[in-house]
Amino acid sequence: MLGPLKENTMGLLGALGLAPAAAMQGKAPTAPFAKPAASSDAPAAAGGTPQLPEMQALVTRFRNTMARIKTLEAAGSPQAAALKRSAIDAGNMSTSATGIVRANAALDKVEAELATAQASWARQSAGGVPQQSAQQQSAATSPPATQPSAAAGKPEFKGYPSTLARAEKLVTQVKKYGFKEGAHATTMDEADRGDVQEIWCSGLSNWSLAEAGYNLDQKIDGSSCFVKEQKLDKKTGKMVEVTVSHKPSLRSLIEGGADNLYDSADDAPPKPKTDEEWAEFSRKAYARPGLFGKTPAEDDPRVKGAAGAFVLAKIGTEILDLQDVKPGDFAQTRVVGAPDGHAFQIHACTCEGECLIGSSGSPELLKDLGGEVIATPEGQWYAKASFKIDGNTSPLNVGMHTVVNSDWLESNLASRMEDKNDKDGGVQVRHGAAFEDPTKKGAKRTYVGRLSSSSWAGYVRGNAPLKRPGSERAVAAPQAPAAAAAPSSSTAPATAAAPAAPTPPDGGAVAVPVATDPKQLSGAHWVAQFPTSRSSGDLASPFKDNAEAFIAAIEAAGGEVDIAATLRPPQRAYLMHWAWMIGKLGAEPTKVLAQAGVGIVWNHGDDAASVTAAKAMIAGYQLVHKPSLGSRHIKGKAIDMDITGIVGKTMKDQKGNDVEISSVQVLYSVGASYGVRKLVSDPPHWSDTGG
Amino acid sequence: MRALLLAVAAAGCSHVAPAGEAIVRWDGEGKAWLYTTAASAPAGTVQAQYPGADGKARCCAALKAVGNGTRGEGPRASDQVRTEKVWMYATERAAGAVVVAPDAGPFVGAAVFGTNAVLHQRTPTDLSLGEYESAPQLLTCVTQEGVHLLKEEGGAKRTHLYLPFGYEVKPACSKRAMALVKGS
Numbered sequence: 001m002l003g004p005l006k007e008n009t010m011g012l013l014g015a016l017g018l019a020p021a022a023a024m025q026g027k028a029p030t031a032p033f034a035k036p037a038a039s040s041d042a043p044a045a046a047g048g049t050p051q052l053p054e055m056q057a058l059v060t061r062f063r064n065t066m067a068r069i070k071t072l073e074a075a076g077s078p079q080a081a082a083l084k085r086s087a088i089d090a091g092n093m094s095t096s097a098t099g100i101v102r103a104n105a106a107l108d109k110v111e112a113e114l115a116t117a118q119a120s121w122a123r124q125s126a127g128g129v130p131q132q133s134a135q136q137q138s139a140a141t142s143p144p145a146t147q148p149s150a151a152a153g154k155p156e157f158k159g160y161p162s163t164l165a166r167a168e169k170l171v172t173q174v175k176k177y178g179f180k181e182g183a184h185a186t187t188m189d190e191a192d193r194g195d196v197q198e199i200w201c202s203g204l205s206n207w208s209l210a211e212a213g214y215n216l217d218q219k220i221d222g223s224s225c226f227v228k229e230q231k232l233d234k235k236t237g238k239m240v241e242v243t244v245s246h247k248p249s250l251r252s253l254i255e256g257g258a259d260n261l262y263d264s265a266d267d268a269p270p271k272p273k274t275d276e277e278w279a280e281f282s283r284k285a286y287a288r289p290g291l292f293g294k295t296p297a298e299d300d301p302r303v304k305g306a307a308g309a310f311v312l313a314k315i316g317t318e319i320l321d322l323q324d325v326k327p328g329d330f331a332q333t334r335v336v337g338a339p340d341g342h343a344f345q346i347h348a349c350t351c352e353g354e355c356l357i358g359s360s361g362s363p364e365l366l367k368d369l370g371g372e373v374i375a376t377p378e379g380q381w382y383a384k385a386s387f388k389i390d391g392n393t394s395p396l397n398v399g400m401h402t403v404v405n406s407d408w409l410e411s412n413l414a415s416r417m418e419d420k421n422d423k424d425g426g427v428q429v430r431h432g433a434a435f436e437d438p439t440k441k442g443a444k445r446t447y448v449g450r451l452s453s454s455s456w457a458g459y460v461r462g463n464a465p466l467k468r469p470g471s472e473r474a475v476a477a478p479q480a481p482a483a484a485a486a487p488s489s490s491t492a493p494a495t496a497a498a499p500a501a502p503t504p505p506d507g508g509a510v511a512v513p514v515a516t517d518p519k520q521l522s523g524a525h526w527v528a529q530f531p532t533s534r535s536s537g538d539l540a541s542p543f544k545d546n547a548e549a550f551i552a553a554i555e556a557a558g559g560e561v562d563i564a565a566t567l568r569p570p571q572r573a574y575l576m577h578w579a580w581m582i583g584k585l586g587a588e589p590t591k592v593l594a595q596a597g598v599g600i601v602w603n604h605g606d607d608a609a610s611v612t613a614a615k616a617m618i619a620g621y622q623l624v625h626k627p628s629l630g631s632r633h634i635k636g637k638a639i640d641m642d643i644t645g646i647v648g649k650t651m652k653d654q655k656g657n658d659v660e661i662s663s664v665q666v667l668y669s670v671g672a673s674y675g676v677r678k679l680v681s682d683p684p685h686w687s688d689t690g691g
Numbered sequence: 692m693r694a695l696l697l698a699v700a701a702a703g704c705s706h707v708a709p710a711g712e713a714i715v716r717w718d719g720e721g722k723a724w725l726y727t728t729a730a731s732a733p734a735g736t737v738q739a740q741y742p743g744a745d746g747k748a749r750c751c752a753a754l755k756a757v758g759n760g761t762r763g764e765g766p767r768a769s770d771q772v773r774t775e776k777v778w779m780y781a782t783e784r785a786a787g788a789v790v791v792a793p794d795a796g797p798f799v800g801a802a803v804f805g806t807n808a809v810l811h812q813r814t815p816t817d818l819s820l821g822e823y824e825s826a827p828q829l830l831t832c833v834t835q836e837g838v839h840l841l842k843e844e845g846g847a848k849r850t851h852l853y854l855p856f857g858y859e860v861k862p863a864c865s866k867r868a869m870a871l872v873k874g875s
Contacts, residue, residue, distance in 0.1 A: 619719035622797045631859040681834040681872055683769050683853050
């Protein structure tokens with residue numbers, strides 16, 4: 001499955017012209033960022049091998065991370081050296097396709113720690129507080145304070161697109177931009193939500209997170225902030241000024257609370273009381289030195305709204321390249337040195353590049369831009385198309401691309417509404433919006449955060465799961481193109497290779513087809529088509545990597561794993577489902593819509609023949625209950641496997657800890673550490689969600 | 692000891708086949724397979740649910756296991772109580788047994804062997820091994836990817852077999868059955 005990527009053995013550091021060994025030995029520790037010009041002149045790996053897109057993307061990311069570390073190092077942060085070593089270690093992983101995935105994962109951790117270190121150093125620089133001890137520093141990277149699971153008893157967290165879908169309903173409900181109802185507009189009390197009539201911009205972000213099950217008010221470990229308050233001294237009966245501390249919460253960070261920016265008790269300012277005092281307080285706080293760097297990536301996470309909050313709370317990552325934004329991301333703009341800015345969520349993106357149109361979760365095809373087009377069992381693969389992705393789009397159907405513009409879900413002022421007749425503002429979708437160029441003088445900076453639960457988490461544009469059909473790493477199109485759509489060559493007509501009907505831009509079901517060849521008609525000969533895969537290589541990333549790592553750990557501990565099923569093609573589910581519907585439940589064969597990429601014709605011309613053929617398929621598949629059309633297997637995010645011989649042995653969890661597997665429940669827990677979760681009701685079944 | 696043996700022989704008792712439970716799978720063409728932990732083919736009569744002409748469960752058809760057990764192909768059945776291997780046995784219709792409707796389609800249900808107890812179907816997913824109130828119960832339960840066969844006796848789970856379908860379905864389990872499933 002790895003194909004040509006295996007040939008690239010030099011890795012990221014090799015691509016940068018820095019031998020891994022030298023880097024590891026510390027002989028040239030600053031080379032990767034000390035000579036960025038030389039690095040950028042090295043588009044190909046050593047030896048003249050053309051550098052792969054995956055590697056190019058990683059190189060870019062590595063450079064950005066190193067640049068941020070360099071800034072931290074130049075400022076004198078003692079944490080920079082360790083971060084640099086971690087980043088170099090990440091770079092050394094990138095000697096294969098799986099290595100690139102691991103390197104990206106390692107860089108995720110480095111960036112999270114870097115954000116914490118930046119915040120810590122900014123506080124020290126601005127407040128002049130003593131540097132933390134080593135122990136204190138490690139405490140700053142302790143487990144997340146705010147997680148979906150922390151919202152015990154609250155609505156189950158569904159993740160994106162739930163976050164976006166739940167906020168969308170406010171478009172029609174909230175017709176006013178304002179703060180009056182804010183007291184309950186972002187609480188987690190479900191009873192209040194129908195009453196929300198007005199909301200402000202960051203309030204909408206918090207409302208979405210609260211709806212999705214996040215505890216907005218749980219404190220984030222790692223830092224305290226200070227203000228002075230007047231309190232009654234019970235002994236003297238007089239009001240005295242005392243310094244009080246608090247820890248930031250997800251809510252306060254997303255709302256840009258200026259009181260989060262004072263982290264030294266020595267210079268704690270008086271807590272404002274009036275709106276006017278708060279405005280002045282915020283203006284002064286954001287103007288403090290050390291909060292804004294030369295580039296947005298260097299800015300203190302506390303000024304970055306949701307992006308910084310996700311990183312500090314360890315519930316997501318910051319998307320540094322605005323070309324990488326995706327539906328469901330949370331954004332914040334900010335004027336450098338000022339509290340002014342806007343919060344919103346990415347609702348949809350208009351893109352140009354590779355896409356797969358026709359399968360479940362396809363993007364919306366806007367225009368074929370004239371590149372190569374290949375018919376596959378899943379639909380039409382376009383090398384160059386204009387398309388739109390939204391909350392229903394599966395990342396598996398999106399390949400290399402650029403984002404042209406995006407639609408934003410936001411709450412905004414009346415003057416910023418697309419509907420010019422709207423006099424109150426409120427929640428809307430702003431279409432075709434573009435980010436400000438941060439290099440322009442006076443432009444706002446834009447920070448984007450992505451929840452770890454987003455379906456786009458881990459998506460790397462340069463290493464997209466969708467490849468050209470026929471390439472070895474095509475995830476969404478594992479079948480051979482064209483001919484694979486037909487029944488076996490001995491029985492199928494040549495015309496069955498092509499989709500039975502034109503594929504509409506919105507993908508999915510297409511018009512009811514008419515047979516042009518008798519062998520397109522339904523029957524038992526279809527049963528062998530679109531078989532279930534037993535290869536972990538057909539799973540979708542990042543679940544693929546998680547499952548493979550989990551299996552490797554089991555086998556390393558002496559257990560045995562027998563994989564029964566991984567990817568179940570949607571075409572197979574479609575054939576099973578409609579065979580049952582016609583053969584058992586009396587669905588009319590003339591009204592069954594076709595599935596793009598499946599050339600079957602259900603209507604034999606008379607009902608009896610159609611039902612008989614459907615029953616033959618039911619028998620062929622050995623169906624005993626109505627098959628579902630959707631599942632984690634169809635998305636490549638589930639694996640069925642028999643695991644034997646592991647109970648009683650000791651294996652590594654995802655963090656490398658030794659865990660004695662005293663029972664299957666312990667094994668379930670270890671699986672979860674890898675992101676491979678057990679569906680307890682079905683013994684062989686594991687998935688990314690446990691569903 | 693000799694007296695005891697003679698007494699047993701005089702009473703007509705000989706070798707008693709081990710009792711057990713099985714998931715029965717009908718292939719839609721009148722043939723049935725048993726999935727059980729029994730390492731050798733169940734002797735004697737097997738009482739098995741079968742599909743009526745409407746495809747719904749009926750009780751019970753008399754079958755005989757034939758041949759050696761195999762592990763089968765594709766998704767394998769498993770034993771969730773003793774973690775023993777589950778074997779698949781072909782069957783043939785016992786003399787005088789009901790003839791399964793040819794149009795009934797594939798079907799899965801419960802089966803027992805090695806017992807003189809009469810199987811009574813209370814509901815399509817709930818059978819009892821005898822008519823008395825405290826008789827052992829056999830429950831079948833469909834979860835997301837397969838069917839469970841559970842035997843409850845004296846308030847405890849005695850048997851738990853699972854046969855995966857190889858596709859996803861809408862789960863349909865009684866609370867009682869699901870509690871037994873998750874209690875494994």
